Structures are given as structure tokens and as C-alpha cells.
Amino acid sequence: MKRNLLLFSVLLRALAVQGQQPYPPAPSPPGNMVQLEYFFNTDPGFGNGTPITVPTPQPDLNNFAAAIPTIALPQGYYRLYIRSRDVNGQWSHTASGIFSNVVAPVYPTAPPAPVNIVKLEYAIDANLPFGSGTDIPITPGLNVANQNVSISTTGLPAAPHILYIRSQDANGAWSLTNISFFDNSVAPAYPTAPPPATALQQLEYFIDTDPGFGLATSVSFTAGTDISTSFSVNGLANGLHNFYIRSRNNPWSHTTVVPFVVGTVTPVNWLYIRGEIKDNASWIAWVTANEQNSKYFELEHSADGRSFLPIATIAAAGNSSTTRYYSAKHPSPQPGIHYYRIKQVDNDGSYRYSAVITLLQKNGKGITVSPNPVQDYTMVWLEATNPVTLWLFNANGQLVKQQKGNGQWPYRLDMADLPAGKYILEVRNEKQTKQQISIQKL
Numbered sequence: 001m002k003r004n005l006l007l008f009s010v011l012l013r014a015l016a017v018q019g020q021q022p023y024p025p026a027p028s029p030p031g032n033m034v035q036l037e038y039f040f041n042t043d044p045g046f047g048n049g050t051p052i053t054v055p056t057p058q059p060d061l062n063n064f065a066a067a068i069p070t071i072a073l074p075q076g077y078y079r080l081y082i083r084s085r086d087v088n089g090q091w092s093h094t095a096s097g098i099f100s101n102v103v104a105p106v107y108p109t110a111p112p113a114p115v116n117i118v119k120l121e122y123a124i125d126a127n128l129p130f131g132s133g134t135d136i137p138i139t140p141g142l143n144v145a146n147q148n149v150s151i152s153t154t155g156l157p158a159a160p161h162i163l164y165i166r167s168q169d170a171n172g173a174w175s176l177t178n179i180s181f182f183d184n185s186v187a188p189a190y191p192t193a194p195p196p197a198t199a200l201q202q203l204e205y206f207i208d209t210d211p212g213f214g215l216a217t218s219v220s221f222t223a224g225t226d227i228s229t230s231f232s233v234n235g236l237a238n239g240l241h242n243f244y245i246r247s248r249n250n251p252w253s254h255t256t257v258v259p260f261v262v263g264t265v266t267p268v269n270w271l272y273i274r275g276e277i278k279d280n281a282s283w284i285a286w287v288t289a290n291e292q293n294s295k296y297f298e299l300e301h302s303a304d305g306r307s308f309l310p311i312a313t314i315a316a317a318g319n320s321s322t323t324r325y326y327s328a329k330h331p332s333p334q335p336g337i338h339y340y341r342i343k344q345v346d347n348d349g350s351y352r353y354s355a356v357i358t359l360l361q362k363n364g365k366g367i368t369v370s371p372n373p374v375q376d377y378t379m380v381w382l383e384a385t386n387p388v389t390l391w392l393f394n395a396n397g398q399l400v401k402q403q404k405g406n407g408q409w410p411y412r413l414d415m416a417d418l419p420a421g422k423y424i425l426e427v428r429n430e431k432q433t434k435q436q437i438s439i440q441k442l
Contacts, residue, residue, distance in 0.1 A: 031086035032057035038068060038082045046091050049081070057087065070101055116140040119168040122151060127164050130174045140170070145272065158185040159412050160337055160370070160379045181337055181358040183305055199223045202248035205231060208241055216244075236262045268294055268316075268344050271323070273354045275340055282330035282359050284340050291320045293347045299328040302339040304371060305356070316344070333361045336370025337379075367427055369413075373440040376416040382427055382435070391426040392439075394418075415441055 034057045037049030052066045061084065068080070078101070083094040118140045121133030136149050144167065151163070160183040167175045200223065204216035221227050231243070243258045269289040276283055284299055294316035300308040312328040330340070338361060342354035360381070362368045368381040380390065390413060392401035400418060405411050413425070423439045 030059040031088045031090070032059055033061050033084045034087050035085040036061070036066070036082065038080060040073070040078050040080060043081065043094070047085075049083070073101055075101055114142050115170040116142060117144050117167045118170050120144065120147070121166060123164045124156065125161050127177060130166070130168075133164070133166070153184055156184055159183070160185070160410060181360050183337060183358065200227060200247045203227060203245070205243065205245040207236065207243055210244060233262055238262050268292070268352070270354055273342055273357055275357050275359050277359055277361055280332055282333050282338060282340065282361070283327065284330070284342075284357075285325070285327040286342050286354060287326070288320075288324045291317045291324065294318060295345050295347045297326060298343040298345065299330070300341050300343055301330055303336065305339045308339070308341060310343070335361050335368045336372060367425070367435050367437040369425065369437060369439060373442045374415050375442050377412055377414045378439065379410040380413055380425070381410045387430060389428050391428060393424045393426065395422050
């Protein structure tokens with residue numbers, strides 16, 4: 001039994017000695033990287049890619065940076081492959097990555113430098129050839145947006161009209177023609193001159209608070225009908241005040257009020273108000289240069305140029321010394337001429353108006369009449385240049401007016417002699433093609 005155990009022990013030792021393997025030899029040190037190359041999408045074969053210059057052969061190029069140009073590649077998606085070769089001629093695995101150059105922007109060509117505007121001209125009711133309008137004297141400059149121009153309407157018939165204005169720069173290039181509509185038929189007749197004024201007997205003024213007739217600060221003056229004098233504002237706090245003055249020539253006159261500012265407070269300075277018809281709506285935009293104590297703006301609309309109603313309210317900046325841009329929308333205005341103005345209201349309730357602008361909303365059917373309903377006359381527009389004939393029928397289908405035109409729109413259609421009621425206006429061209437629109441006579 002002992003002999004067998006001893007033999008088993010010897011056998012285990014023999015097996016243990018026989019199972020131990022020798023260590024392999026250490027690998028050779030890595031060789032320097034001496035070549036780099038890259039290619040896009042398709043492998044041309046080892047050594048046939050585009051070479052990348054290796055500044056100094058070294059075994060580790062992990063931190064090596066190289067610029068690979070893609071400017072000649074068409075826009076699209078690409079796969080970039082990169083690999084290296086060591087001094088022993090062994091190539092590495094080929095590394096790859098996907099990139100895209102479809103979002104690379106194309107830089108636009110810089111626009112030419114602006115030059116001075118040297119000419120301004122206008123025309124009324126006829127869009128004349130460039131250079132044929134009435135000249136408007138201006139001082140040449142890059143911007144004439146704040147140019148104030150007085151255009152005479154003397155001799156124009158009382159009706160809606162179209163004003164065309166455009167400019168020319170020093171290179172001879174003309175601007176787009178700006179079109180604006182105005183109506184001088186609503187201008188009231190001048191009243192009869194009043195009797196000559198008699199000499200004033202008493203004059204008094206007060207600021208902000210009325211103490212009662214005859215109890216305000218008296219003004220010394222030489223009796224007459226035209227008084228010129230000055231008043232002191234010493235001691236008044238900075239801000240907006242109201243100056244009141246009245247005269248007595250038995251009885252007292254109305255009290256005249258004039259707002260004024262002490263200190264640096266300034267009212268709203270308007271730069272412009274503009275409008276356009278777009279997407280079946282009137283879009284009105286206005287800009288202020290500075291504001292003090294402004295509370296809000298109201299966009300007011302009128303169909304006749306006389307009676308205005310508010311249609312939108314826009315909050316104001318309050319106090320600002322920078323350019324402020326505002327806009328408001330009048331959705332779906334009826335076909336015809338529309339009048340718009342801006343009412344600017346201060347924190348103390350005082351207000352002032354902008355200039356009035358006009359826009360023409362055309363009828364989608366082709367014919368536009370304004371005003372409609374009609375009192376004395378209406379103006380008719382049509383997208384046509386050929387001669388046409390206007391036929392006006394009453395509610396019974398009877399022809400009550402016929403008028404020929406030469407294609408110079410708009411036409412004036414007088415209806416003052418017709419009774420109130422509904423009418424159908426029919427426009428016929430030389431080929432007897434008809435277009436109709438309903439008109440209400442008040």
C-alpha cells in the first residue's frame with residue numbers, strides 16, 4: 001500500500017513538471033510611423049491613397065493633426081478612411097468616419113457700395129416714363145426718407161387720385177415707384193370770411209389750473225387785434241404743462257390751451273407711417289425716433305376720410321431715445337379706398353395724430369368701386385387697359401346710365417341724380433366681355 005502511494009506522488013510531480021510551458025520571447029519594439037494616407041468612399045489599395053505628410057517619424061501619432069481639404073468635393077455625404085505604415089512596411093487597420101458637406105453655405109457676393117440719391121420726381125394719375133415726372137429739389141444723400149415735400153394739387157378735379165414718386169442715384173439707377181392714393185373730393189369749401197376783429201380790451205393767462213375768468217395773471221399790452229408777448233416759466237417743474245390764455249372784448253373769448261414742456265422731456269418724434277395691402281389685409285407700420293411718457297397707440301380707420309374709428313391698440317415704449325418700430329393689421333377690408341392714421345396717447349391722457357395714409361383694396365372679381373354705398377359719385381377701377389363701356393342698371397334691370405372710357409382708370413361715375421336703391425354696374429370691353437358689381441345708392 002505504501003509503495004503504491006509513493007508511486008502516485010512521483011507520478012504527480014512528473015506531470016507537474018511536464019505541464020509548465022516556457023514564456024514566449026518579448027515582441028520587437030514598435031517601429032516608427034513613416035507614412036500616412038487617406039481616401040474617400042473607395043479604397044484604391046494600400047499605398048495608393050492621398051499621402052499626409054508626417055513631420056517626424058515616430059511610433060505614436062495619436063496627437064498628430066492634419067488638414068484634409070474637401071473644397072473640391074460635391075455636396076453630399078462621404079466616408080473618410082485613414083491608415084498608416086511603419087518603418088517595417090506593416091500597414092495599420094484602416095480607420096473610417098462619416099461626414100457631410102451639404103450644409104456648407106455659399107457666401108454671397110458683397111453688394112455694391114451705396115451712392116447718393118441725386119434726383120426725386122413725382123407724377124399724379126399717370127405713371128410717366130423715368131425722368132419725365134415733375135422734379136423735386138433735394139440735397140443729394142444716401143437717405144432721403146425724412147425729406148419733406150410740398151406737392152401742389154391746385155387744378156386737380158375733386159376725386160380720388162394716385163401719386164407716383166421715385167428717385168435716381170448717382171449711377172443713374174432708378175428706384176421702385178412708390179404709389180400712394182389720396183382723395184381731394186372730401187376737402188371742405190372755405191367758409192365766408194368773418195367780420196374784421198375789434199381791438200382786445202383785456203388779456204390773461206394761467207398755467208395748468210384755471211382760477212376763473214378775470215382772476216388769472218393779467219398781461220400788459222397795447223390795445224390792438226394782434227398781440228405778441230412772452231411769458232416766463234421759471235419755477236415750473238420739469239415735465240409736460242398746459243398754457244391757457246384768453247382775451248376779453250365783452251364777452252370773454254374761448255380759453256386757448258397750448259401744451260408745452262419744461263426740461264428735457266420731448267414728445268413723440270414720428271419718423272414715418274406707411275401701409276400696404278397684403279394677404280387680403282391692410283398692414284400699417286410706423287416708426288418713432290424718441291418717446292416720453294407715451295402710453296399707447298391706436299390705429300384708426302375711415303372709409304370716407306372724415307369719420308375715424310379705432311380698430312387696434314398697441315402698447316407704446318413709454319420712455320425711449322432709440323428708434324422704435326410698430327405695426328398693426330386691419331383684416332379683410334372691403335374693396336375701395338381706406339384711410340388710416342395713428343393716435344398716440346400719453347400717460348396724462350393728451351394725444352396727437354400722425355399723418356393720414358390711404359390704401360386701395362381691390363375687388364377680387366376685377367372691378368373695384370369706392371365709395372360704396374354711394375351718395376353723389378363713386379370711382380371705378382378695373383385691371384384693364386383697353387377701352388370699355390360702363391352700363392348702370394337699376395333694380396328692375398333698366399339701363400339708367402351709359403358711359404364710355406378710354407382705359408385710363410379710375411373712372412368717375414356720377415349718381416347724384418339717381419334715386420336711392422340698389423344698382424348693378426356692368427363693364428363691357430370691345431369683345432362684349434362683361435363684368436358686374438352691385439352698388440348701393442343712399
